[in-house]
Amino acid sequence: MYDVIVVGARCAGAAIALLLARAGRRVLLLDRARFPSDTLSTLYIHQPGLACLDRWGLLGEVFAAGAPLLTRLSLSFPGAHLTGPAPALGAITGGCAPRRYALDPLLVRAAIRAGAEFRPRTTVVDLQWEDGKVTGVRHGTPRGSTTLARAHLVIGADGRNSTVARLAHAPVVRQDPRSTRVYYSYWSGIPDHGMRIYTGQGMGAGCIPTQDGLTLVSVQVSRTIPAPNDRQRTYREMARQSSAELDQQLTEGKQEDRLYCCSDLPNFFRRPHGPGWALVGDAAHNKDPTPGRGITDAFNQAEMLAECLDIPLDDTRQVDAALVKYARQLREEFTPAYESTLVTARLDPTEYIQHLIDNQHDPAFTDRFFRSFSGIN
Ligand SMILES: Cc1cc2nc3c(=O)[nH]c(=O)nc-3n(C[C@H](O)[C@H](O)[C@H](O)COP(=O)(O)OP(=O)(O)OC[C@H]3O[C@@H](n4cnc5c(N)ncnc54)[C@H](O)[C@@H]3O)c2cc1C
Structure with missing residues (x-):
């Protein structure tokens, strides 16, 4: 018993x-x-998740596994780009992706x-x-x-x-209703600029450094766009459309693993x-x-x-x-x-994009936005 x-x-x-x-x-x-x-x-684990691991005495073991602390955050939208230090939660100064x-x-x-x-x-x-x-x-x-x-x-x-x-x-x-499909793989040769998210119309991409020198590159696609037949081609094409910077880095980097796909979300x-x-x-x-x-x-x-x-x-x-x-x-x-x-997850920034464009150069706004993104009140 x-x-x-x-x-x-x-x-x-x-x-x-x-x-x-x-x-x-x-x-x-x-x-x-x-x-x-x-x-x-x-x-990706946000700061409040790392704070749990810290309370449980396990944060050191997580870092010892090799995933870096991601102390920079950058969120890009059509016409707006927010970048800066990840907000701190106590002594935890970033997220992590073991x-x-x-x-x-x-x-x-x-x-x-x-x-x-x-x-x-x-x-x-x-x-x-x-x-x-x-x-x-x-x-x-x-x-x-x-x-x-x-x-x-x-x-x-x-x-x-x-x-x-x-x-x-x-x-x-x-x-x-379900909102997106997700595709991702692991890449070498991608420069580590912290956690990067690109949100476009009906699609988005994430660039998340993990352990062993690899970066997880994900693509989220709205379910309003029909499911592709050639997933690998669509993954690469959506990454290209999400960001010219990311496209360039993927061209110079190397995909080290197969493509993972999930639509049961x-x-x-x-x-x-x-x-x-x-x-x-x-x-x-x-x-x-x-x-x-x-x-x-x-x-x-x-x-x-x-x-x-x-x-x-x-x-x-x-x-x-x-x-x-x-x-x-x-x-x-x-x-x-x-x-x-x-x-x-609607991947439709039209409702809030003007607000981001107007405030993107205000560090206090960026900090508030990053706190909300990270789940820090
Ligand atoms: C594509 C994708 C990307 C994601 N990205 C992120 C991210 O970046 N950051 C983030 O925080 N979250 C992310 N998530 C969500 C995150 O992975 C889940 O919220 C998290 O794994 C939930 O953990 P869990 O322990 O509840 O369930 P799970 O991780 O699903 O674990 C459930 C376990 O139960 C076991 N199990 C199931 N049925 C039985 C049974 N009958 N008997 C015995 N064992 C059983 C399974 O084998 C499994 O090991 C993502 C999810 C998906 C699908």
Whole structure:
């Protein structure tokens, strides 16, 4: 019998397992993936996300993996260019983009050090119910059979297509249309000018230095533009249209990896709890990745849930009340950024471009804009 079973061991799952294990809970952490492994992501972590890693004592390990601190920010729009130092959050003076095959296992190792039991390559296939309450999960074993693990609480941190959400019948309480498709790859030979975003009409590009001397170059395309047949050609063409500077750098650089594509980018909130179960990270709330908030949000949600669960977990009434509080906080704290993401992901700067053109040379305006972009109040 565990206190908590966490399904999914990446940004949300490993983080909540770490925090609950540090609080002395018996935690079982399961993931169907083998670790270390990669997952679709353009990697960028904003300052509030790095602040979580710092609070958890893991920021040094993240930098040791080799991703540089990105202390310069530049956001370009048609006719407007904002550039300058990234805003500081306490001692954290920029964002960072570690590879997920480095970041996620680092979090898992920290959870194991804190006492969590981790089982990779373990797929959850069903929930165990007793008297209308989830009391455990049924998961695959290496021998191909299934087995039951029991806990006071099951947390689904298993991503936007969450199995736990489906099996618990978690309703979607808000849903908005998908906005973009994302294409990205890794390049060598691109000069490091910090984090750069180019937003055009119906398309955008991002240039994000990561580890091993590589730069992740992403292209976001509005779904109002039909999906291309030749993705590689479209990726390169959209990068060219987004910025002459970026086009020149890609011509001189070298694409070192295949092209990664993702069009399954829904925008929603699910009800993140029920009797004996809770959801965290993308399982609870997903939004278009254009502003690069998902990892930071997953960390913040893990902290929020762990704080709410600072109660006896065998007391069903207290757990139910704690999860109601968590759901309210999640909705209140993440709705404003969700709504601004829906606007940003339209990739249509016409509404606000004149304002940017008029104010682009005002350093106070740039600082405010960068703070908002980075999620720093
Ligand atoms: C193309 C793209 C680009 C992105 N770029 C950024 C960015 O630049 N910055 C940013 O902050 N965010 C970005 N995001 C969002 C970010 O990647 C997610 O918000 C973040 O990974 C959420 O973490 P999570 O732990 O909730 O879910 P996930 O990372 O999806 O992890 C879920 C885990 O659950 C496991 N799992 C699923 N089902 C089961 C099961 N039945 N049994 C056991 N295990 C299971 C999976 O194997 C997986 O390891 C991007 C997303 C996409 C798709």
